[in-house]
Amino acid sequence: MGTYQSGPFGPFRGKVGYVVAVKWKGVNVVRNYPQKSTKVPAVALAQHRDKFAYTMKFVGQALGLIYIGHGHVSGRTNPENIAFKSILAHAVKGIHPDYELDTEQVKLSTWSKMDAVMQPKVSLVADQMVQVSWKMDERANRYTSPVDLAYILLYNPSKEASVVSCGLVKREALSAELNVPDSFEGDVLHCWMFFASENGKFVSETSNVGELKC
Structure with missing residues (x-):
């Protein structure tokens, strides 16, 4: 002065x-003249880091599906990055450190012309056996086929673990069964799925199938 x-x-x-x-x-x-500080406050930085880590853990549980669901997107963008940015920005909610997923906003696939999953349901049909079912659409468009492959994710948020089915069942089967670990007993599972053509060119949007308690 x-x-x-x-x-x-x-x-x-x-x-x-x-x-x-x-x-x-x-x-x-x-x-x-006083200048605005460009330093990020330590608390805000820690919150962002923890939210980033929470998102990364979830994405890591679904990589097999993500590379099919977003793999058809043109350009040099990595499918994992597409999913990570979308989930971090839109699907992770809550206040530090209690984050959770907005299940409706989880996108494991980028839509490409194929019809969505019709009337998906998830249920516990036996001890440690989960069934995911759906319907066939008689008015399906020309990019949708009975031999489309189903991609399913069962996610256990309390264990931060998942069970996946990657292209093992065709659309015409109308259901898929997934075995879950004994350690999941009593836990709530979230389920998502989508279909993709055999060549991966056509993909449906991600359907939030729902949740169930093992």
Whole structure:
């Protein structure tokens, strides 16, 4: 901070360049204009890091599906990056450190012309056996076929673990059975699925099938 003598037009006030002129204790002074800090507060940085890690753990549980579901997207964008950015921005909710998934916003696939899964359901049909079922659409478009392959994710948020079925069942089968570990007993599972053509060119949007308790 420094003082200055008034010119012929009197003292000036306000910001000029990187300095600001004010009157302090009856003296005309100039001082550096305060700059906004570019440092991210430590708490905010920690929250972002934890949300990032939470998202990465979930994406890691679904990589096999993600590379099919987003693999047809043109360009050099990595399918894992597509899913990660979408889920981080839209599907992770809650306040640090209690994050959870908005199941409707989880996108394991990028839609490409194929009809969506019709009337999907998930149910526990036997001890440690989960069934995912769906219907056939008689008015399906020409990009949709009975031999499309089903991609299913069962995710256990409390264990941060999953069971997947990657292209093992065709659309015409109308259902798929997945064995879940004994350690999942009593836990709530979230289920998503989509279909993809055998060559991976056509893909349906991701369907949030629902949840069930083992």
